[in-house]
Amino acid sequence: MAQAAQAAIGNSEFDRDTAVVLREPGVYDALLSPGWTILHAVNGGYLLGLLGRALGDALPHSDPFTLSAHFVSASTPGPAVIRTQTVRTGGTLSTGQASLCQTDADGREVERIRVLATYGDLDGLTGDIRTSAIPPALPPREQCVGPADAPGLDLSRTWAILGRLDIRLDPATVGWALGAPSGKGEVRGWFSLADGRDPDPLSVLATVDFFPPTSFDLGLPGWTPTVELTAHIRCRPAPGPLRVAISTRNLAGGFLEEDAEVWDSADRLVAQSRQLAKAPR
Amino acid sequence: MAQAAQAAIGNSEFDRDTAVVLREPGVYDALLSPGWTILHAVNGGYLLGLLGRALGDALPHSDPFTLSAHFVSASTPGPAVIRTQTVRTGGTLSTGQASLCQTDADGREVERIRVLATYGDLDGLTGDIRTSAIPPALPPREQCVGPADAPGLDLSRTWAILGRLDIRLDPATVGWALGAPSGKGEVRGWFSLADGRDPDPLSVLATVDFFPPTSFDLGLPGWTPTVELTAHIRCRPAPGPLRVAISTRNLAGGFLEEDAEVWDSADRLVAQSRQLAKAPR
Structure with a gap:
């Protein structure tokens, strides 16, 4: 972009x-x-x-x-x-x-x-870091794909939000856009605000719900209204692009959880979130 | 017991x-x-x-x-x-x-x-189950260990709650009780209420915070006060013992998240929870 x-x-x-x-x-x-x-x-x-x-x-x-x-x-x-x-x-x-x-x-x-x-x-947080969490393995940003790479899917007229987000998805998690969802319930990619504004805690809070839902990758197109979402912001993000990974492990009884992790350019885990959403019918 | x-x-x-x-x-x-x-x-x-x-x-x-x-x-x-x-x-x-x-x-x-x-x-939940979540791999309940197996650690006088919980931990996750925490941030085991009452949604809601904190397994004994805890109850539990797995991936800046999963005797994921807690000093 x-x-x-x-x-x-x-x-x-x-x-x-x-x-x-x-x-x-x-x-x-x-x-x-x-x-x-x-x-x-x-x-x-x-x-x-x-x-x-x-x-x-x-x-x-x-x-x-x-x-x-x-x-x-x-x-x-x-x-x-x-x-x-x-x-x-x-x-x-x-x-x-x-x-x-x-x-x-x-x-x-x-x-x-x-x-x-x-x-x-x-800014007042100090102390040990003991983490086994690792950033999502993503191809370089240039090798990831955005809405402009799928001209057959012109969502920009109906999805106004796409004009404000610069999302570049890992090609391994975009099969759903071509009719071939992986079934794993994973979507990951690079993220920036489209106007280049650097992340801060408030924009990170929003970012946990900016990606296409994991239900797309489960082969369930349709609306997944959020019932509840909790986010933890764990540090102030460094400037530069974020990496976001969302995943669902359990879709059952008409509901699914969706976990998001947001990593900053300094390889720190900036946010963890989980939402409970209604599965598409 | x-x-x-x-x-x-x-x-x-x-x-x-x-x-x-x-x-x-x-x-x-x-x-x-x-x-x-x-x-x-x-x-x-x-x-x-x-x-x-x-x-x-x-x-x-x-x-x-x-x-x-x-x-x-x-x-x-x-x-x-x-x-x-x-x-x-x-x-x-x-x-x-x-x-x-x-x-x-x-x-x-x-x-x-x-x-x-x-x-x-x-009881009104129906629909697809698409899950990649699997129950924790635990040794049989008889091979797991409870407070009675650690007579040197007589907590029952100061930890009144232990009289109400029947927790049997996987020996692989109790090194901390012997001065040898694994450092992985994982604790898992079998769970029943001590009086044998079967689980229901309310007791499962409580169960997500009944286990010893993962910080013990990270080598950090001490108090980990909960700041926030969100639990999702995903189905009504079947009668019989539960399996509980708790884990921490990121301790940083004086806080840690602790995720719990609760599985029932029918191998269904009954609850998922996450809390943000203060790390021991």
Whole structure:
């Protein structure tokens, strides 16, 4: 993807579209952008970015360490209000709650997502690293494939979000796009925001839900609405492209879990997430 | 462990100690039993059992599908109140919130844990099973080891919970008890409640936090307080012993994740959980 001047953290599509405006203490106005939709659905990762930004403002700590979201109804582009509550503040960690609500056609306020989150200071983390986790083995970025490499699949008109994401998938995990899913339930690839903005904890929180669902690789095209998603942000990401690996081990009873790992350019595990989603029918 | 007549679901230590009494709509009184403590700390899994029971009563659906808990202060044995709120009710899923609170020495109500959970009907689940997950490879139960096999480590006086759990660990993952942790961050074994009560969704919810922490196997004895724990219950467990595997891949910056899988006697993956905990200092 040809890039003009690289956007900066604080001055990018993601930052503008996840801006929140303080209405009164703990309450924020937001505008859900149509730019982060798939068909008519607002992407869950983008919504986490909005909620995460509001909580980072409302709590005394600014970095999400762990955020759990339960998705209770489908969001639509347009105005929204985020109501936060401080559950507990401490020296190193603070816990808060937030609800994102929209007004329906009858003028009633309808809740879309409720989250609980614990925030801290990622720059304050020190101590041992004992890790057996290793970054996903990916071909070089130039050998990975994006939507522009599949001209027969022109999704850009219906998947507005694709204009904002620079996803390059490992060719070993894109068989589903050619009618030959691997059945393994794995999708992995390189990730940057399309305008070149470097990752920060909020964009990483969103990134865990930006990739095509593993159900595609299981041979199940269709919608996989998220019921619950929890993400842990383990360190502040280094500048540069991220590597993302998502996997599903158990689809059963009409539900599947989807685990995501996000690695930064310094080979550190930046985020781990798991969601429970409804399997396509 | 010699067992007398087997306790039944609904009439067992776990059921009696997780009983909740409706005080007014959505509000439940509970008594945190000293029987589920490690030193002076009340076990997190036991607390999830209490909160899960209250939400199962308050919501129109009775089975926890996914429950996310943020632990905000340390619980103590004694009275507690659980305040629930219904976030959304639907045909197949309902979402609720609950807070467990206790009164401190100054007479103030202090919140211990807040949870968000989505409930449904596990008996209503149908559809494909596509799973690459396999049960942990464990030696037969008779070849696994419990606290009674380590008489030098008499924990039963300080770890009251051990009297309620029948844990038999794979000898390959108990080196830490003999001063030789493997460093892999893995603990696995057989599990039953000590009184022989069969598992149900609530006891499985508790079971995800009943095992010794993986940090022991990483060579880090000491306390690993849970910051957040999310569990997904994927099916109703079959009667009989469970197999539990817990693992940590990344300890960094003073925190570690701990993943648990619970398998039933029918070789089905009953629960998946992940917690973020503080690493021992």
